[in-house]
Amino acid sequence: MPPVSDLSALPCAVAPVSEVPEGCSAARVARVDRALLTVLTADGERRVPWSGSGDGGPAVGDWVALRGERAVSVLPRRTAFVRTAAGRTSAPQVVAANVDLVLVVDSLVGEARLRRVERYLAVAWASGATPVVVLTKADLCPDVPAAVAAVAEDAIGVDVLAVSAVTGEGVAQVAARIGPGCTAVMVGPSGVGKSSLTNALAGRSVAGTAGIRADGRGRHTTTARELHQLPGGGLLIDTPGMRELALPGADGLDAAYADVTGWATECRFRDCAHRTEPGCAVAAAIERGDLDPARLTAWRKLQAEAHRQELRSDARARAAETARLRSLHRQLRAR
Template sequence: MARVDRGLLTLLTATGEQRVRVGGGLHDAAAPAVGDWVAVRGELAVRVLPRRTAFVRTAAGRGSAPQVVAANVDLVLVVDSLVGEARLRRVERYLAVAWASGATPVVVLTKADVCPDVPAAVAQVAEDAVGVDVLAVSAVTGAGLDRLRALLTPGCTAAMVGPSGVGKSSLANALAGRPVAATAGIREDGRGRHTTTARELHLLPGGALLIDTPGMRELALPGGDGLDSTYADVTELAADCRFRDCAHRTEPGCAVAAAIDRGRLDPARFTAWRKLQAEAAWQERRADARARASEQARVKALTRELRARPGRPRR
């Protein structure tokens, strides 16, 4: 599925694009997302096939529910810009959600043409992006695009995620070799403007598929999955602590505290890990509460339906 527009789906089929309506049963948790495979009956989408992977976001609002941003992706391209200081904490947050999706994350740093020291900037991000390829690219000069294209093999589906203004649309156009996404001018501070308004899947010349997504103002973790991979260095240190329930504060034999004292671990990275751990635990508790409320509502509705049936024996 290439796009969702208010109950209308744009599908890529063997015969070209097809527009269908969303069937009555495909709402809420079963709602189709860009990248989904769907079964169609006539002009109606009737079923979403099981997903291999899913990049799921949870907005930070009190009543927000998880939302599938892109489904069945092989690569999650975490896109950020080389304009200004490196935003390591933001990259870490996106990587945590990307690892949890089941896909392979790759960090793509855009606007390499305006960065005075690209190797140093890449090295700074790579030090935090443990186990993840970090690529610097320029949609203007084409620098680094060949390395990225080499990852986008035929049949591969990649989703670009990141905040507004980091150059996702320009990157999509450069990879496609034609205008597939609207772009806007550069602001006075060198950063881009928000242009993408809907998630959309594009077919690339080499046979790969690319999902462009709007910038996300908020990206809360749907749970703790992905944190161990994102902070593999911290979790490895924590496993060496003397006490299994070490809080990594003043306990004797704390390997994490020792690494910070020796300069092996950035205290800001450790603080970010603790913060995201707490956030993930809260999101999981909220999801459990939502699931319990949903089940209670289902049982009550079923009870009302049974009581209202004609011919029901009365006591």
């Protein structure tokens, strides 16, 4: 990774520096290997051990305070792309911190995976950063405009870009959004071309790639999150493909499903479930063809998932849900 001449060359240097404890210096985390961090400092790249405390520890993109040869604390985060850790745990996992742009990457090979894109957008909106959908492998798609339009119809308020790392189509458009002072994170499932796009944006090979399978899908190559410096002065965090992206909560759902929530505000009843209630604006929008019923179904599914996650992680919420169910059972018995 090219050395950094001074902290002003690193995005977001001013605010974190004001939070650095006395006797420490600031560094940006470029990679995390268990308790060993690769960081960018005013003197270039260094490898330092993490000796701080706290849940989760530092993530790629974090600013940390260095005391001597050790990272001792994580400085306050501006934004964070967070998912629920895979498995049965409900612990939040920070994928990337202090990002300005979330590139939600999917492939133009095969049918559009709209529900998957919507899920990523919900988490992206919740991060506090600006999401952009990037559709890769445009050189393998017979009708790029139609494919982009299908995704753009559901990605409300989000720019949708088509790119090809092979021909270079659209790469400049993506690069223009990651200018000086900008940190972007690239997220998406395995095999959609994130590593190839990373290399195209960097102008050199910084991420491993693999060939395309017989079904047109790519192969998993990235094994660790890593921050790369781009020629234009921006920073890009490449991430391994995610087999599952569990929502950490309901934040971001309203933005990702702005059409559903917009119609919901016009329902006659505030607690409308959008099923058979009279005066339901959501049902009326579906009947008129103004709202895709699949969007409502997907919104309900993610709302339910977010609620379950809240119950798993919040003891107070679990107690309130138990009390609600007991009250409902008592009412049913009384009837």
